[in-house]
Amino acid sequence: MSEIEIRHLTKKFEVNKHWITALEDVNLSIESGDIYGVIGMSGAGKSTLVRSINFLEKPTEGQVLIEGTDLAELSGRELRKKRSEIGMIFQGFNLLEQKNVIDNVCFPLEIAGVKKKEASARAIELLKMVQLEEKERAYPSQLSGGQKQRVAIARALATSPKILLCDEATSALDPQTTESILKLLKEINEKLGITIVIITHQMSVVTSICTKVAIIDSGRLVEEGSVEKIFESPSSDAAKELLSGVKRQASSLEILPAYRVIRIVFSENSAYEPVLSNVILKFGVPVNILKADTKNVNGKAKGEMLLGLPDDPEVQEQIIAYLKERELIVSEVKDYAG
Amino acid sequence: MLDEKVILMLLEGIRDTLYMTLFSTFAGYVLGLPLGIILNVTRADGLKPNRVIYRILDITCNIVRSIPFLILLILLIPFTRALVGQSYGSTATIVPLVICAAPYIARVVESSLNEVDAGVIEAAKSMGASDFQIIRKVLLVEAKTSLLTGMTITTGLLLGYSAMSGTVGGGGLGDIAVRYGYYRWQTDIMIVTVILLILIFQIIQNVGMKIANLLDHRKR
Structure with a gap:
């Protein structure tokens, strides 16, 4: 049994007598102990999705099951x-804003009717864990x-929950702070075994701590799987877009590709051979490096490069075949707009 | 001019004015606070949206608030007489003051509560808080500075209205000002009462704002 199961979830909102579909037929299973990323551009419906998990948004159609319990069947x-x-x-x-730190942490316990003394002790314990006991x-x-x-x-942890939902929790923070918060979330996941669902528009958040990821595009779940798999070989346009940071809707002028652009991904073991130099020497043509980056994907170093290939289609195919032979993962980048 | 008799009268006037102002503020809140909460809760994006209840309260508040206080004072004379047995004096003045204040307070409370960040309410919901808990522990607590500021303004307004009731024998400093200043041409006594009213107003305003600021933890 999955910790969280979403079945055929559809959510529509009525805005000025028009129905807007925020989510359409989303199916998702999140297992206990996962750090599950849900990524999409803003307006893709990911916030609606996370609010459906605790029924802050009630689905128009479909079910949400938490440890097998259908939330729609529960009383208030x-x-x-x-x-x-x-x-x-x-x-x-x-x-x-009108309560101090410890009273904020005690708040969910107060709501649950826990005695004040007991709540304070628990809050101090938690503040130690997040390294804020002096505040x-x-x-x-x-x-x-x-x-x-x-x-x-x-x-959020005061009531010892089994699930932690994070709605763009690091989007308002600078990169260093984001990193420290993500580290903390990872620690919590490992120490307490809490299932974490992270909603974000930043691929870097997903690659640094998530084990699995779902990609939401215009209210639909377009791709899902291990972070490693999606980082190496994204199949949906939305995934490619999020990975490369390249916009799909470029202006007509930018859509005309100067040349063919491919994305290659290599992992630690394939990083030794000077593949690119070999390509240039072997085919005697220039290859343009448009972007190069190394990312930490769940503790493994992954390199990624965007290459602009020469005009000749035959040479292009040969280069791609050569790269694939070297066990690099090659995918096309459409509409590269620099 | 300021012989013992006049001073005694002025002291009684101060006492009556404070009695009318503070008591009508208190009673006004007993009625207006729940009304304001209901207005906030039943509005379109409130905790429990309810168009019918909202519209009824909305229109009622507007009707009462659109009647000038002096006219309300006269309109309510039969009601006041039935309730407290007489239509003049400070206790009788409290009746129209409360009727006038309640819808005003409801509006002030509503707008204070509307200012509470929707995100904080959502966070409380995500913790499993009931609507009643959200009203008591989130809305009223987070809005307390704004509520106290509103209460200060309301008290000042009622001080002015209580003085206005002097024109129909309402008691207090306003009554003295009208009787001596207007009917007997004793401008000096009128000026003294006006100065006293200004002083009382300043004290209410300053103490109210001090308390509101002292309890506000948002700044700094």
Whole structure:
């Protein structure tokens, strides 16, 4: 049984007497202990998807099952109980501005009716875990963005949930702070065995901590699988776009490709051979490196390069065949607009 | 001019004015606070949207608020007499003051609560909070500075209205000003009452804003 199972989920909103489909027939299984990334461009429907997991958004059609329980079948009281077993953090942190740090962390326990003394002890324990024990009397307005998100994480964990939902939790933070928050989430996942669902538009977030990923494009789930697999050989346009950072809707002028552009991915073991130099020497043609980068995908170093190939289609095919022979993963980049 | 009799009268005037102002503010909140909460909760993007309830309260508040206070004072005379047995004096003035204040307070409370960040409410929902818990522990707590500012403004307004009731024998400093200043041409006594009203207003305004700022943890 999956920890979270989403079946044929469709969500429509009525806006000015028009129905807008935010999600269409989404199916997803998230296993216990996963760090599951859901990635998509803004407006793709990923926020609606994460809000469906704790029924902040009720689906128009389809089901959401948490540990086999269909949320639609729960009474109001049972649903609130279930929600308290699912922690959630947000892009805007959403801390209570008029309460200090420790009272914020105690808040979900107060709601659940836990005694004040017991709640305080638990809150101090959690603040230690997020390394903010010395800030317990501070108010949110006195904290930095990263500190606020740490308080929010401690608060989300107060009721010892089995699931933690993160809605663009690092989108308002700078790269260093993002990294430290992601590290913290990974630690929480490993230490407490909590299933984490991360909604983001940043591929770097997915590649650095997620084990699995789903790609949402215009309300549909277009691709799903291990992060490694999708990083190496993305099949959907949305995945390629998110990986390369290249926009699909380029202007008509930019759509005319100067030359054929391919993306190659190599892992640690294939990084020794000077493949590119060999290509140039072997075929006697110039190859243009448009972008080169190394990424840490779940602790493994992955190199990625965008190459502009020469005009001759025959040579292009030969180069691609040669690269594939060297066990590199080659994919086309359409509409490269530099 | 300021002999013992006049001073005693002015002291009684201050007492009556404070009694009318503070009591009508208190009673106004007993009625207006729940109304304001209901307005906030039932609005289109509130916790429990309900068009019918919202529209009824919305229109009722607007009707009462569009009647000038002096006219409300006269309109309510039979009602006041039935309720407290007489239509003049400070206790009688409290009745129209409360009726006038309640819808005003409801609006002030509604707009304070509307300012609470929707994200914080969503976070509370995600923790499993009930609507009642959200009202008590999130809306009223997060909006407390704005609510206190609103209360200060309301108290100031009611101080002015209580003085206005002096024209129909409402008691308090306004009554003294009208009786001595207008009917007896004793401008000096009128000026003293006006100065006293200004002082009381300043004290209410300053103390109210001080408390609101002291309890606000958003800045710094």
